[in-house]
Every structure is written in C-alpha cells, then in structure tokens.
Amino acid sequence: MTRPLRYSQPRRNGVVGHNAALQQADVIRSKGLLVTSPAFTWTDLASVLSLDDLVIAGDSLLRRQDAPQRGGCFPMPDPLCQLSEVREMVARRTGIRGRSAAVAALDLLRAGVDSAPESRLRLLIHHAGLPGPEINQWITGSDGRAISCPDLQYRRLRIALEYEGEHHLLDPAQWHRDIERDERLRQLGWVVLRFTKQHLRPENRAGTAEKVRFALSARGWQPGWPA
Structure with a gap:
C-alpha cells in the first residue's frame, strides 16, 4: 500500500x-x-x-x-x-x-505486443544477439489487401514468426484460420516459423534461437547486419 x-x-x-x-x-x-x-x-x-x-x-x-x-x-x-x-x-x-x-x-519495451509469450519470444531473440523483429504489423498483397499480421516479422527478409497459444489448437476454427493465414503468406514467398510455450522453456531456448538464426541466414542475413 x-x-x-x-x-x-x-x-x-x-x-x-x-x-x-x-x-x-x-x-x-x-x-x-x-x-x-x-x-x-x-x-x-x-x-x-x-x-x-x-x-x-x-x-x-x-x-x-x-x-x-x-x-x-x-x-x-x-x-x-x-x-x-x-x-x-x-x-x-x-x-x-x-x-x-x-x-x-x-530500451527493450515495445508498443503493440499482444501477449506475454510474444514478449518472451522477442526477448529470447534479443538475448541471442539476433536483430529485433517488427511487432504486429500488417502484411499486404500487391493489391493492397491485408493478408496477415504476424506476431513478429522480418519484413525485408519475408520471415514471419507466430506464437501459437493453446487456444489455437483447442479451437478448430482458429486452427483452420491459422493454417489458411500461413498458406497465404507462403504463397507470397514468406517463411513462417511457428512457436509454442515449449519453445520458450529454458532447455529449449538455444534451439529456438537457432531456428530463428537459421531462417535469417537462409535469407541472406549475416551476423552484425540489420534485418
């Protein structure tokens, strides 16, 4: 008090x-x-x-x-x-x-985050020395139509990161929308990385960071470069 x-x-x-x-x-x-x-x-x-x-x-x-x-x-x-x-x-x-x-x-606060797990994923990426992704920004098609709003993304490299809470798996309609959303992005040449709470567990964090690092490197990013 x-x-x-x-x-x-x-x-x-x-x-x-x-x-x-x-x-x-x-x-x-x-x-x-x-x-x-x-x-x-x-x-x-x-x-x-x-x-x-x-x-x-x-x-x-x-x-x-x-x-x-x-x-x-x-x-x-x-x-x-x-x-x-x-x-x-x-x-x-x-x-x-x-x-x-x-x-x-x-310096680490970001506006526009939806949930604590999204913040934890972003901080995991930060602590791994990887470039910071954009947060909840809309991706549009060539006609200006909104396609998807990933939790995190590297727009220039066309990499989207999605945190899937348990409700995504327990709600069939939501699961269907997630699949369709990811397919639309892949058709535009995006890589979609999906994460769950298991990826944020201490014993899995190094592997999670490596998953992001591999996707960045595969798109031409090199350590020390912005994304």
Whole structure:
C-alpha cells in the first residue's frame, strides 16, 4: 500500500506500507478503488522483477488497442498508457529502488505486443544477439489487401514468426484460420516459423534461437547486419 509523503506510512496486518511522492496524475480510480497509475506502478515493480519480467510487464501496458481481451476482469482499455508516459515517469522518479533496471528495461519495451509469450519470444531473440523483429504489423498483397499480421516479422527478409497459444489448437476454427493465414503468406514467398510455450522453456531456448538464426541466414542475413 502506498500513501503520499505527507501521510504516515500504512501499517496493517499483511500489508507492506510505502510512502511516495505522488502527483495527482499518479493516482487513478479502478473499480471504485484508488490505485497508482500504470506507469507509476511499473516503476515500483523495477525493484522486485527480473529484467525480462519487467519488460514483459511494460509491454503489457503498451498493448495495441485491438489486442485480444485480457484474462480476468480488467476494466481499463488497451493501451493502459503510452511509452512516453513510462519514459517521463522513469525520468521523474530518480531516487527509487530499481531505477537502473527501469532505465535498462525502457530500451527493450515495445508498443503493440499482444501477449506475454510474444514478449518472451522477442526477448529470447534479443538475448541471442539476433536483430529485433517488427511487432504486429500488417502484411499486404500487391493489391493492397491485408493478408496477415504476424506476431513478429522480418519484413525485408519475408520471415514471419507466430506464437501459437493453446487456444489455437483447442479451437478448430482458429486452427483452420491459422493454417489458411500461413498458406497465404507462403504463397507470397514468406517463411513462417511457428512457436509454442515449449519453445520458450529454458532447455529449449538455444534451439529456438537457432531456428530463428537459421531462417535469417537462409535469407541472406549475416551476423552484425540489420534485418
């Protein structure tokens, strides 16, 4: 629980109390409760999360407006805030614990991500020293018709990366749409790489990175080159 500096520190059983230099914009109302804003809360998390988890939490604030509905009951529409708001908050909160982690995470945040697994896949690619892909950008045909919006892509090299959540396999209609989507891309000369949660497990990460590296190299990319 957090209170402004002018108040005493909260003291309740089961509650960790904090005081912070809160401005009016740092407090919002959600379902009748006063809570700190998304950007303020994210900077608080910098002292307790790993770098990757902090980036994933930050990406979650910046999801695209038409992202799939969040799980559970969450009343605020996407995006929860803008990247500029997060940057301004980090610049303002100079004395907080974990600020160096927040500064490091800022450069890895990306707007428009749909889900945590997509962020984990992108970070896996980053840690492997591979070039960063574009996120959720539409691919169009020669007639301007929208073909597909891959989770991640290397547009110049025509490589699309799709993370397949379990609902893709459990929903026959969704599975059919995925197959048709990938076939349309392949007809345009794209390579489509598909990933599941198994690819993100620690013991499989090296193989997953190599899968992406091989596809890049097969399309003419060389280490040190942008994609």
